Amino acid sequence: MSNSLSVTTFVLISLAKTVVALLVLMTCVAYTVWFERKLVGHIQNRWGPTRVGPFGLLQPLADGLKFIFKEDVTPPYVNRPLYLAAPMIALTLALTSIAVIPFSPAIRIGSIATPLQVTDVNVGLLVILGVTSIGVYGVALAGWASNSKYSLLGSLRASAQMISYEVALGLSLIGVLIYAQSFSLQDIVRAQSGLYWGFIPRWNIFHGPFPQIVAFFIYLCAAFAETNRIPFDLPEAETELVAGYHTEYSSMKFAMFFMAEYANMFTVACLASLLFLGGWNGPVFGFPEHSIPAGLLHVFWFFVRIVFFLFLYVWVRGTLPRFRYDQLMKFSWKFLLPLSLANIIVTALVVALRS
Amino acid sequence: MVHYLLFFIFAALAVAGAINLLAQKHPIASALSLIVVMGSLAGEYMLLGAEFVAVIQVIVYAGAIMVLFVFVIMLLNAGVEERSGRGSRVAVIFGFPAMLALGILLAWALIERNPANAPVGVGAMYGPARSIAQQLFRPYLLPFEITSVLILIAIMGAVVLARRED
Numbered sequence: 001m002s003n004s005l006s007v008t009t010f011v012l013i014s015l016a017k018t019v020v021a022l023l024v025l026m027t028c029v030a031y032t033v034w035f036e037r038k039l040v041g042h043i044q045n046r047w048g049p050t051r052v053g054p055f056g057l058l059q060p061l062a063d064g065l066k067f068i069f070k071e072d073v074t075p076p077y078v079n080r081p082l083y084l085a086a087p088m089i090a091l092t093l094a095l096t097s098i099a100v101i102p103f104s105p106a107i108r109i110g111s112i113a114t115p116l117q118v119t120d121v122n123v124g125l126l127v128i129l130g131v132t133s134i135g136v137y138g139v140a141l142a143g144w145a146s147n148s149k150y151s152l153l154g155s156l157r158a159s160a161q162m163i164s165y166e167v168a169l170g171l172s173l174i175g176v177l178i179y180a181q182s183f184s185l186q187d188i189v190r191a192q193s194g195l196y197w198g199f200i201p202r203w204n205i206f207h208g209p210f211p212q213i214v215a216f217f218i219y220l221c222a223a224f225a226e227t228n229r230i231p232f233d234l235p236e237a238e239t240e241l242v243a244g245y246h247t248e249y250s251s252m253k254f255a256m257f258f259m260a261e262y263a264n265m266f267t268v269a270c271l272a273s274l275l276f277l278g279g280w281n282g283p284v285f286g287f288p289e290h291s292i293p294a295g296l297l298h299v300f301w302f303f304v305r306i307v308f309f310l311f312l313y314v315w316v317r318g319t320l321p322r323f324r325y326d327q328l329m330k331f332s333w334k335f336l337l338p339l340s341l342a343n344i345i346v347t348a349l350v351v352a353l354r355s
Numbered sequence: 356m357v358h359y360l361l362f363f364i365f366a367a368l369a370v371a372g373a374i375n376l377l378a379q380k381h382p383i384a385s386a387l388s389l390i391v392v393m394g395s396l397a398g399e400y401m402l403l404g405a406e407f408v409a410v411i412q413v414i415v416y417a418g419a420i421m422v423l424f425v426f427v428i429m430l431l432n433a434g435v436e437e438r439s440g441r442g443s444r445v446a447v448i449f450g451f452p453a454m455l456a457l458g459i460l461l462a463w464a465l466i467e468r469n470p471a472n473a474p475v476g477v478g479a480m481y482g483p484a485r486s487i488a489q490q491l492f493r494p495y496l497l498p499f500e501i502t503s504v505l506i507l508i509a510i511m512g513a514v515v516l517a518r519r520e521d
Contacts, residue, residue, distance in 0.1 A: 123406050129414055133419060141383075141425075144383070152429070163419070
């Protein structure tokens with residue numbers, strides 16, 4: 001659908017979309033924290049937060065107020081510019097990935113047709129990989145600038161872990177790209193619309209000729225490691241390295257790292273549902289395609305998948321012990337990397353033989 | 356008009372980053388300035404329409420190679436560079452004229468070979484990955500394969516050098 005927007009309209013719409021996306025992301029981050037605390041509590045046979053508001057729903061508000069009112073301590077011998085910049089880098093990059101994630105296809109409001117996506121770049125998937133690559137700096141510089149043994153060791157371990165699993169993450173996506181023939185996330189989701197035999201959705205994990213189940217598994221493992229979540233959270237485990245790279249950070253700066261971690265979780269969940277589980281595809285119950293109710297239904301289906309992934313994240317966190325550092329690195333280089341290369345070879349072979 | 360503005364913004368950022376890299380005393384600050392240079396170059400590639408190359412520049416250069424630099428600086432605990440107050444007289448006597456001569460040579464070469472009636476416009480380069488792949492796997496297949504062999508040799512050299520002696 002082509003439409004010619006004037007430059008001012010385009011800029012205004014993009015600004016509005018950016019503001020909405022940021023608000024949605026921050027709210028989701030806050031309530032992911034609530035979700036995690038409740039769910040881990042129930043897994044551990046106790047109630048999570050219950051006192052602040054019904055079902056503890058205002059707990060994120062209380063947490064935010066606590067972070068704002070806490071004393072902000074800056075240790076004396078830190079490298080001040082980098083110490084102050086590192087949490088800002090981490091949070092900025094974590095929030096940037098939301099710019100290329102499509103929440104619905106194009107919807108028409110009045111005379112303007114626009115997808116619910118801040119920007120649809122042709123290389124959207126690579127932009128997310130690039131943002132992940134630069135995100136290593138937030139962690140590395142935070143640990144180094146803190147001028148403390150625990151921080152330095154924690155940050156070196158965390159950055160080494162992140163760059164090792166980035167390789168497996170990137171390679172696992174290539175099978176999906178071979179099917180979708182495009183880097184644009186809208187195109188990848190659109191290639192997963194429709195059903196096989198009337199009831200099996202055409203998601204990439206069921207997609208013929210070679211279902212990308214193995215790639216999905218690799219992507220999940222790599223994503224858990226990228227976001228430093230259990231079972232890969234050795235760099236921030238309390239019994240190991242005090243608190244790793246954010247030991248010397250207090251109050252608002254620690255809150256920024258905290259928010260960055262959960263925003264990364266959210267981004268990874270979004271990507272997993274876009275690439276492997278069909279994105280925003282779902283039944284529209286008869287509404288006309290590009291109308292606002294259809295768009296909202298698409299957003300709803302997308303959120304169902306995101307909540308499923310967040311549930312998976314928290315479930316794994318409450319259940320598994322953590323890997324030792326050498327086990328973690330071996331797993332990436334000796335298992336995930338050959339497996340993802342094999343997946344690429346098999347997928348490419350099957351596609352080439354079929355065409 | 357906007358393109359000229361963007362071009363000059365990215366160019367100024369790249370030059371400022373490069374000069375800052377030389378002027379900083381701490382290696383980490385120099386490494387971070389180099390990251391700014393890489394990022395601005397990615398912006399320039401994007402202006403030329405080479406979107407794939409721009410993002411790959413960010414992923415590979417700014418996101419992997421510079422991480423390696425930053426790691427090495429952090430692990431080796433490279434300290435602040437010491438500078439004695441007096442500069443070198445040789446550098447002043449030979450340096451400034453040499454820089455001037457180089458600048459004149461460069462300006463002459465650019466004006467000779469790129470007249471103003473054939474500039475490279477926005478979006479002139481190969482954009483999507485598809486075009487680049489078609490160039491890489493058909494006309495330039497042999498250089499591509501030889502480069503892979505070169506990288507393999509480099510990896511083997513790194514493994515041999517980092518091996519423990521037992």
